[in-house]
Amino acid sequence: MKEMDGLWVKCKQCQQIFLVKELEKNLKVCRCGYHYRMTAQERIDSLIDEGTFIEWDKELVTKDPLRFPGYAQKIQKCQSDTSMAEAIVTGQGDIHGIPVAIGAMDSRFIMASMGAVVGEKIVRAAEKALEKGWPLILFSASGGARMQEGVLSLMQMARTSAALTRLSEAGLPFFSVLTDPTTGGVTASFAMLGDLIIAEPAALIGFTGPRVIEQTIRQKLPAGFQRSEFLQKHGMVDIIIERPKMKAQLATLLSLHMPMAGGVND
Amino acid sequence: MALPLEFEKPLFELETKINELRTFSQEKGLDFSSEIATLEMKAEELRQKIYRDLTPWQQAQLARHPDRPNTVEYIRLMIQDFFELKGDRLYGDDPAILGGVGRFLGRPVTVIGHVKGKDTKENIYRNFGMPHPEGYRKALRLMRQAAKFNRPIFCFIDTPGAYCGIGAEERGQAEAIARNLFEMAGFPVPIISVIIGEGGSGGALALGVADRVMMMEHAVYSVASPESAASILFKDAGLAPTAAAAMGITAERLKELQLIDRIVPEPSGGAHRNPAGTAKELADAFAAELEQLLSLSKEELVQKRYEKYRNLGLHTIETAQEAF
Numbered sequence: 001m002k003e004m005d006g007l008w009v010k011c012k013q014c015q016q017i018f019l020v021k022e023l024e025k026n027l028k029v030c031r032c033g034y035h036y037r038m039t040a041q042e043r044i045d046s047l048i049d050e051g052t053f054i055e056w057d058k059e060l061v062t063k064d065p066l067r068f069p070g071y072a073q074k075i076q077k078c079q080s081d082t083s084m085a086e087a088i089v090t091g092q093g094d095i096h097g098i099p100v101a102i103g104a105m106d107s108r109f110i111m112a113s114m115g116a117v118v119g120e121k122i123v124r125a126a127e128k129a130l131e132k133g134w135p136l137i138l139f140s141a142s143g144g145a146r147m148q149e150g151v152l153s154l155m156q157m158a159r160t161s162a163a164l165t166r167l168s169e170a171g172l173p174f175f176s177v178l179t180d181p182t183t184g185g186v187t188a189s190f191a192m193l194g195d196l197i198i199a200e201p202a203a204l205i206g207f208t209g210p211r212v213i214e215q216t217i218r219q220k221l222p223a224g225f226q227r228s229e230f231l232q233k234h235g236m237v238d239i240i241i242e243r244p245k246m247k248a249q250l251a252t253l254l255s256l257h258m259p260m261a262g263g264v265n266d
Numbered sequence: 267m268a269l270p271l272e273f274e275k276p277l278f279e280l281e282t283k284i285n286e287l288r289t290f291s292q293e294k295g296l297d298f299s300s301e302i303a304t305l306e307m308k309a310e311e312l313r314q315k316i317y318r319d320l321t322p323w324q325q326a327q328l329a330r331h332p333d334r335p336n337t338v339e340y341i342r343l344m345i346q347d348f349f350e351l352k353g354d355r356l357y358g359d360d361p362a363i364l365g366g367v368g369r370f371l372g373r374p375v376t377v378i379g380h381v382k383g384k385d386t387k388e389n390i391y392r393n394f395g396m397p398h399p400e401g402y403r404k405a406l407r408l409m410r411q412a413a414k415f416n417r418p419i420f421c422f423i424d425t426p427g428a429y430c431g432i433g434a435e436e437r438g439q440a441e442a443i444a445r446n447l448f449e450m451a452g453f454p455v456p457i458i459s460v461i462i463g464e465g466g467s468g469g470a471l472a473l474g475v476a477d478r479v480m481m482m483e484h485a486v487y488s489v490a491s492p493e494s495a496a497s498i499l500f501k502d503a504g505l506a507p508t509a510a511a512a513m514g515i516t517a518e519r520l521k522e523l524q525l526i527d528r529i530v531p532e533p534s535g536g537a538h539r540n541p542a543g544t545a546k547e548l549a550d551a552f553a554a555e556l557e558q559l560l561s562l563s564k565e566e567l568v569q570k571r572y573e574k575y576r577n578l579g580l581h582t583i584e585t586a587q588e589a590f
Contacts, residue, residue: 058590065523065582066514085590116579123576145468145489147499150513151525152579154489157468158475161447162575169452185489187440188428188468193448207440207468208430212494216430226435234436 027243035200035243037180039082040089040106043139047247048093048102055091057124060117062086062149071148078109087112087142090125092134096251098258101129104139107181111143114186118146119156122190126163126174135173135254136164140191143209144184157189164193173257175250178205178228178237192236196253199228199237200246271327277316277535280309313534322486323507325516329463329486333538335545337364337379337422340462343545344552345370345377353404357437360401362393362429363473365408370420371553376412378405378473379422382463395464396429399442402472406446413453418556421459421473426491428469443472450475451575454568456559458552460530461485461517462537477571478555479525481517482548483532487525488515525578528555 010017014032023029027046028036038046044053064072079085087109092101103125105112112118122138129136145153167174176194178187180203188207191197199205206226214221224230231237241249270278284305291298320328328334341348341364348368352359365378380397383389405421412419428439450457459476465487481487490498492510497503514520517529530544530551537544559567 059586059588060583061586063582063584065579066512068512079590083590085586116582120580120583147489147495147509147513149582150489150515150523151487151520152523152582154467154471155525155575155578157444157471158447158451159575159578161444162451162475162572165448165451166572168448185468188443188472189447190444192438192441192444206435207428207443208435213430213432213435217432219432221432225432234438236438236441 029243033201033242035180035202037107037141038104038243039108040084040104040139043104044089044091044093044102046243047095047250049096053091053093055089056128057090057121059085060121062115062117064148065116065152066148066150068148068150074110074148082106082108084109086117086121087114088118088121090121092128092132095137095247095254098251098254099132099134100254101125101132101134101136102138103136105141105186107141107143110146110148112141112186113143113146113153114156114160115146115149115153116156119153119159122156122160123163126160126167129172129174130167130170133172135175135257136167137175137177137250138190138194139177139179140182140186141179142182142184142186142191144186144188154185157185160190161193164190168195171259173254175253177241177246179203181205181209183207183209195257196238197236198239198241198250199231201228201240201242203228205231205237271324271331273316273320273324273327277309277312280305280312284309310534317484317534317536320484321507322510322514322516322519323492325484326464326486326492326506326510328484328536331463331536331538332384334463335537335541336384337381337424337462339541340422340545340548341366341368341377341379343542344549345375348377351408354400354407356403357400360393360398360404361391362395362397362425363401363405365405367417370418370549370556373556374415374417375420376408376417377420377422378408379462380425380470380473382424393429395425396427397425397469397472398429398431398434399437399439402428402442402446405473406442406449409446409450409453409457413455416455418456418458418559419453419476420552421457421476423459423461423465423470423473423487424463425466425469426464427466427494428472440468443468446472447475451571452568454564456556456567457571458555458559460548460551461487461526462548464491466491475571475575477559477567477574478527480528480530480551480555481520481526482530482537482544483517484536485517486510486515487517487520488513523579524581
């Protein structure tokens, strides 16, 4: 994040200047409430009990099946910039002692677009959750399907959704948390299929990005269009949770989705 | 008859010449039959050559040809006792997606498809085949009914993509598409989809999670239209032909990549040269796939569909040697 280079940062929203360290301590949320984007690792660290995270499928990479011009170089650059093999981190860990399968996307990696590797990691996470009987939580941040993998990337929408169908049939909860930005094929597949759909404040969430809509309809879009609060008003989001409260509230929501011995489930 | 595409022009000129000669010979009572036969042979050679060597971009143009049979025509040619069923029961009816019940080889089936118009007026009515959320929700309602009454589901895909606009976003375009993908994975009845023209993006896939996915020979299927892929990747929509070539959008390429199951042949020059013959080929393909699927139990059907998607494209990823 460019604004965060060096010691000081000027907030995009309130224009105040803060120490980078101070912002990071507050999980990259400004005093004015502006939520900066997080890396996948920062996300995991902010949620998972210390020492409990085990990453899955860390080394999975694409073989660039279409030999798409420039794609291999782009992947390599992202890998060296982020030290990640792909645009999502998945794994297991505890949230206040509750074991979960979790995934977090990283928008630094080709806008966290979904190709075969991202899709496969999500499918495996859902299957692992099913096998273990754990809840699944996915933090989305994505520009959508990955153009450079063509129809194969489109198929990841079907694959991830089908894996969630199985999880759902087994009665296991899936929480989808939408963060800035979540658009395109990711929104139109797993991200909108949560038993609970949670969003961070003011995140951009939509099917088509606002620039393309503006070009298509040749109209200025209303203020707040496609932001979390707009989606909630239109019935697409259950809860908006500020980042500093995310972990505690997820833990409570998880506990509310646990089957109780001797309860209605038995 | 729509105007010929750029690469079809030499063929159209020749065909026009043949027609003129034929008319002339009839009017004047002169015999030009040997000249006409020679020209027709030349036309056939040219036709074979043009349509055999199409570039992906030319394929995309042919797939969008306004004279191409659309869902309405295929239903008329393939399905008996068809009743269109309208509305999503939530908001409205979307003419960009048509659905209903009918009979295929005597068996009741649910048929759903995107519809592009044949002319400007119909295109405005059909929104150029670009559905709103209510279109996908109508499709879902009809598929749920198909599952309830144990009818196979046939889907005809022909859309540039889901509509992008304020209302579509407000009413949850993304959720509507996602819900279809999610539920189609689990319906215990055979689902067969065919891309008849243009299969664009998630808006196409929302009718495309199926036990068998077929493509007409000259159809295209892509993650984004070549124009929008070019503007995303190269910041220039004018590079659509480059994007079309790079993305692998043709039936042949997608079959090679094991992303579709079957290619349905078209007459030389494209489906619009012989809609009835093309529909016959398509009906045969549906019949063959359906017969296989009907031999499976409901559990096997759903299990195999899951495995199909579970294993799709696994050959394109690997575990890296280096550590991250």
